[in-house]
Amino acid sequence: MMRRKNDILLKSVFEESFSDLLRFFFPDADITFNMDRGFEFMDKELHELFPELEKKGGNRFVDMLVKTYLNDGLEEWILVHIEIQNKISSDFSKRMHQYWYRIYDRYEVSIAALAVFTGSNKQKISNRFHKDFLGTKITYEFNTYHVLDHSEEELLAMDNPFALIVLAAQKILLQGKIPEEELGQERLTIARALIQSDKYPLEQVRRFLFFLKTFIHIVIT
16 A cells, blocks of 8 residues: 555656656757646546556556647647566566557657656666567667666756655665664755755745655654
């Protein structure tokens, strides 16, 4: 139950910070996207396309399908797949391709796909699905990121609050591996960095601290 709760919290904070998520993963995000128009989170459409996801409640992933608006006036969609399990399945790239073609077949829109891995096992991640038979070929490539791809120092140096969400996902991996007192200090690193940065509006800081307290049980005194 706690793992499922953390999955939902992580998805919620991804939605809450979606503009910063785009800036974190796509360097030209502010040039590409019209942030002022906001985003449409299409959970209903996703469930209609993938009813089997509801039946696989034990799987360690959650998904987001988001309609975005570009600065040139066009609409484009972002598929964000958050893989939470430690061991990546051998058919993962095939599954990502299935996501793409079901969405494209239904809506005929451009789709940028991003797979974010949060497990403690940083194994090699395939970002490519390829089939080749008798001269017929298909190759599908997508964006991948593991929360351990950046060090704590790199994340703290970034001028983007989404980096602190990634750092929180790193700290979760320490649970049960180091003494609780030491883990408490590790957890507080994120809260202090946020408060001392003086970069973000007070309401955004409050919401983010609530996420941290709930996600990794920080007690702020």
